[in-house]
Amino acid sequence: MPINSFLYPGPTNSNPYVVDNSCRFNDADTASLTLDLSGGAGNRKTWTCSFWFKLGNMDASGVSNQRFLSANTSHSDADYGQIGLGNGDQLEFGTGTQLWRRTNRLFRDPSAWYSVVIAMDTTQGTASNRVKIWVNGTQETSFAVSNDPTEDADYGIMGAVSHAIGKTEVGSQTDDETFDGYLAEFAFLDGTATTASSFGEFDEDSPTIWKPKNLNNISGAKGTNGFYLDFKDSSNLGNDAWGGTDFTESNLAAADQATDTPTNNFCTWNPLDKYYSSATFAEGNTTVVTPNGSITYATGTIGLSSGRWYFEVQPYDPSDDNNIGIVDHVSTSNSSSAGELQYQPRGWCYRQAGDAYNNNSSLTGSWDSYVAGVKIGVFLDLEDNKIYWSRNGVMQNSGTGISITAAASTDTGFYFPAVGDYNGSDDTTFLTNFGGSSSFAISSAVTDDNGYGNFEYTPSVTVDSTAKKFYAICTKNLAEYG
Numbered sequence: 001m002p003i004n005s006f007l008y009p010g011p012t013n014s015n016p017y018v019v020d021n022s023c024r025f026n027d028a029d030t031a032s033l034t035l036d037l038s039g040g041a042g043n044r045k046t047w048t049c050s051f052w053f054k055l056g057n058m059d060a061s062g063v064s065n066q067r068f069l070s071a072n073t074s075h076s077d078a079d080y081g082q083i084g085l086g087n088g089d090q091l092e093f094g095t096g097t098q099l100w101r102r103t104n105r106l107f108r109d110p111s112a113w114y115s116v117v118i119a120m121d122t123t124q125g126t127a128s129n130r131v132k133i134w135v136n137g138t139q140e141t142s143f144a145v146s147n148d149p150t151e152d153a154d155y156g157i158m159g160a161v162s163h164a165i166g167k168t169e170v171g172s173q174t175d176d177e178t179f180d181g182y183l184a185e186f187a188f189l190d191g192t193a194t195t196a197s198s199f200g201e202f203d204e205d206s207p208t209i210w211k212p213k214n215l216n217n218i219s220g221a222k223g224t225n226g227f228y229l230d231f232k233d234s235s236n237l238g239n240d241a242w243g244g245t246d247f248t249e250s251n252l253a254a255a256d257q258a259t260d261t262p263t264n265n266f267c268t269w270n271p272l273d274k275y276y277s278s279a280t281f282a283e284g285n286t287t288v289v290t291p292n293g294s295i296t297y298a299t300g301t302i303g304l305s306s307g308r309w310y311f312e313v314q315p316y317d318p319s320d321d322n323n324i325g326i327v328d329h330v331s332t333s334n335s336s337s338a339g340e341l342q343y344q345p346r347g348w349c350y351r352q353a354g355d356a357y358n359n360n361s362s363l364t365g366s367w368d369s370y371v372a373g374v375k376i377g378v379f380l381d382l383e384d385n386k387i388y389w390s391r392n393g394v395m396q397n398s399g400t401g402i403s404i405t406a407a408a409s410t411d412t413g414f415y416f417p418a419v420g421d422y423n424g425s426d427d428t429t430f431l432t433n434f435g436g437s438s439s440f441a442i443s444s445a446v447t448d449d450n451g452y453g454n455f456e457y458t459p460s461v462t463v464d465s466t467a468k469k470f471y472a473i474c475t476k477n478l479a480e481y482g
Contacts, residue, residue: 056181081156190223266436297420307481325349435472
């Protein structure tokens with residue numbers, strides 16, 4: 001599967017720590033969490049911040065201006081501090097007038113979960129020890145910008161000011177630096193500077209894979225204003241699991257709780273595959289919009305070479321000419337004959353008009369037309385090399401599958417989820433549910449047979465007179481079937 005090496009496929013030891021939930025932040029909604037510390041500052045010299053993130057819409061406010069944590073009422077050193085991405089997708093940490101660190105490392109992989117740990121300790125006599133950063137468990141040593149705080153100086157984070165997760169906080173205003181993507185295991189130790197090993201460890205069987213630890217084991221080091229957001233309570237996503245003051249939610253709802261986490265990474269739409277489509281992405285890359293004048297398709301972040309897989313798509317625009325299915329390569333054109341999903345030699349799609357196509361040929365069978373709001377299920381069987389579709393839970397073509405080329409015989413050796421349009425005068429919106437986070441409302445909450453995903457309809461169906469179990473496209477299932 002062509003996905004990032006830092007994806008965690010699931011622990012192999014007998015007592016693994018599993019992250020159940022993350023929180024989805026949507027830039028268009030200016031979603032954020034805030035905590036007012038005006039009643040009492042913490043330790044402004046010494047602290048550690050740890051969190052995991054997965055990128056969403058990389059054209060949101062520009063990846064160059066997305067904030068994970070900020071604290072300020074002004075932009076003075078005493079009142080301001082921020083941790084985020086800036087200047088070409090680099091991790092940075094600074095105060096009002098001074099940038100302490102900016103990595104040379106770039107953060108541009110929307111399929112990956114990244115772990116970040118930053119420790120600040122201005123009491124250190126050695127200047128270079130006052131700020132330390134770890135990414136995926138490894139300490140960063142290569143910086144585009146590197147400055148050292150003044151010894152024993154107080155700075156903005158943990159000051160008696162408002163703190164925000166997911167945006168820049170300037171009083172009650174944002175600076176258009178909202179984060180778009182997923183955050184998980186967000187923890188802060190007030191008064192303790194420690195290392196990444198307090199928050200995670202390398203897998204004993206795969207030593208390049210960094211995995212999280214149970215943070216309840218370090219709650220005693222939280223200090224005065226420390227906190228831990230595990231996002232397990234969908235009705236209170238700002239809940240401090242260590243028992244401190246909860247964060248206030250802004251433009252976040254129960255639907256923003258996700259099961260896409262560092263210990264089980266789900267497929268989403270790939271915002272890097274947009275060169276020809278000029279598509280836009282939202283809701284943690286579960287919504288994709290292909291614009292007017294672009295006749296092509298978008299693909300998922302995870303390629304599939306074996307196993308049986310399921311995902312759901314809800315077309316949003318009733319007048320659009322939609323294609324929903326699979327393909328073996330990313331888009332290479334936005335012209336009609338070369339760009340459309342239905343024209344691809346190894347692209348199969350169910351069209352809104354009520355038919356199915358491959359290689360610009362209509363497939364023999366019976367499919368109902370669909371309109372906005374209908375949920376289309378895609379069932380990809382790479383054991384028997386078949387594809388099936390459902391419409392609002394009803395199997396199309398009487399449950400008879402369409403034969404597809406074996407993945408090993410395709411151009412890439414993989415199939416990718418794909419959606420697109422075949423009308424250059426319409427834009428097209430696809431709301432999607434890969435199981436880890438959905439951009440349309442789910443009422444049934446059905447899981448796959450392994451207990452993963454959160455679907456409207458069951459992934460286990462009888463097709464071609466045979467009961468088959470299909471699975472959510474996530475790393476735990478891929479480790480078993482992919």
